Amino acid sequence: MIRFTPEQIAARCAQDIPDGAYVNLGIGMPTEVANHVPAGREVIYHSENGVLGFGTAPEPGTEDPDLINASKQYITMQPGGAFFHQADSFGMMRGGHIDISVLGAFQIAANGDLANWSTGSEIYPPAVGGAMDLAVGAKQLFVITRHTHKDGTPKLVERCSYPLTGASVVSRIYTDLAVIDITDNGFQVIEMHGENSLDEVQQLTGARLLPPA
Amino acid sequence: MVNKIVDSINEAIGPISDGATVMCGGFGSSGIAFNLLDALLEQGARELTIIANNAGVGETGVAKLLREHRVAKVICSYPRSPGSIWFERRYEERAIDLELVPQGTLAERIRAAGAGLGGFYTPTGYGTELAKGKRTEVIDGVGYVFERPLAADVALLKASQGDRWGNLVYHTTARNFNPIMATAATTVIAEVSEIVELGALDPESVVTPGIFLDRVIEVDQVFV
Structure with missing residues (x-):
């Protein structure tokens, strides 16, 4: 089977970020999307800690220790960028001003439910951050994830067993095997990477996949 | 004459009683009042409730307070981060209570307290475990959760x-929770990298108007 690397998944997602979009990238793999947006598109990135219009990572030695993104990585500002406090930052999310949010996931259900903040463990502490605000507020929610957990169990399932981040919030899923939309009828395959067959991908999925048109 | 500037860090932190609720500005390691947090540790208050986005990493700030058993409860959105060993240890030992709050709800609860509001309805968390036991309402077809204001005794x-x-201005993303926490505590204390003459800050650019502040101290910046 063809399995995309995290970088390839991010690059595929980046193709769907249109010119002029206001985009929030979540912690981890989603951050990589910014490195692959096709040239010529002007995308304005929002980070929950209170910044719009940030750019690439700084050259080593030129970091501003106060200037970071949600992943706590150093960033630089683009001309036109702005700073604001947390209440404004999350007002932008809940208020529907962010066009696209890209998040990671523990599980996604066929109805668009997302679980990505808690494994329900008594010992391992949960961490929600801005995920629930992004889930309800962004106009479109993209998920970037491996198709299965490390042990091979599906992340795409009929019903999430982990606690939900948001109900019916995901629009599109980019995995290492395929691109899949959430529709009224469930998981709709948009495309499969390389020569991957529907049967192969279906075997690693916990709910029915609708074949690509 | 109004003069909120104090000369020593001990004078800045002042008396903080056992059981106090303390808001700490910051996101990641940006915008944290490390000098004031060290002074709080030195001062000795125990059984603290800490309100902050994160629960401290390494051996700095809130992590040090957790290490020294000064914290009874943490109210935050993202306590688990790479290096948050003291939070994780105390959590595993069940030595602290954790109130996990979605980040935007945490910010807005603080803002509500500072703005004199009795709470608000938010769509964030509706239908999730974090809304359990809370009042809900469907308004124009959208589900909302009622969230209460969150105030503190002290903000650092x-x-x-x-x-x-x-009057305060901030540097880049070190702004984060600081301006809203400034509005929501009984005693508000700021450490600043530079004290400037009255009138030096452009009134158009002041982010936190001085009405919210009690004490200001100039410190050497600490980065971790």
Whole structure:
């Protein structure tokens, strides 16, 4: 089977970020999307800690220790960028001003439910951050994830067993095997990477996949 | 004459009683009042409730308070981060209570307290475990959760510049929770990298007006 690397998944997602979009990238793999947006598109990135219009990572030695993104990585500002406090930052999310949010996931259900903040463990502490605000507020929610957990169990399932981040919030899923939309009828395959067959991908999925048109 | 500038860090932190609720500005390691947090540790208050986005990493700030058993409860959105060993240890030992709050709800609850509001309805968390036991309402077809205001006894802030009236400006993303926490605590204390003459800050650009501040101290910046 063809399995995309995290970088390839991010690059595929980046193709769907249109010119002029206001985009929030979540912690981890989603951050990589910014490195692959096709040239010529002007995308304005929002980070929950209170910044719009940030750019690439700084050259080593030129970091501003106060200037970071949600992943706590150093960033630089683009001309036109702005700073604001947390209440404004999350007002932008809940208020529907962010066009696209890209998040990671523990599980996604066929109805668009997302679980990505808690494994329900008594010992391992949960961490929600801005995920629930992004889930309800962004106009479109993209998920970037491996198709299965490390042990091979599906992340795409009929019903999430982990606690939900948001109900019916995901629009599109980019995995290492395929691109899949959430529709009224469930998981709709948009495309499969390389020569991957529907049967192969279906075997690693916990709910029915609708074949690509 | 109004003069909120104090000369020593001990004078800045002042008396903080056992059981106090303390808001700490910051996101990641940006915008944290490390000098004031060290002074709080030195001062000795116990059974603290800490309100902050994160629960401290390494051996700095809130992590040190957790290490020294000064914290009874943490109210935050993202306590688990790479290096948050003291939070994780105390959580595993069940030595602390954790109130996990979605980040935007945490910010808005603080803002509500500072703005004199009795709470608000938010769509964030509706239908999730974090809304359990809370009042809900469907408004124009959208589900909302009622969230209460969140105030504190003390807020510890970091800013880049301040003046004797307590006006503050911040540096880049070190702004984060600081301006809203400034509005929501009984006693508000800021450490600043530079104290400037009254009138030096452009009134158009002041982010936190001095009315919210009680004490301002100039410190050497600490980065971790």
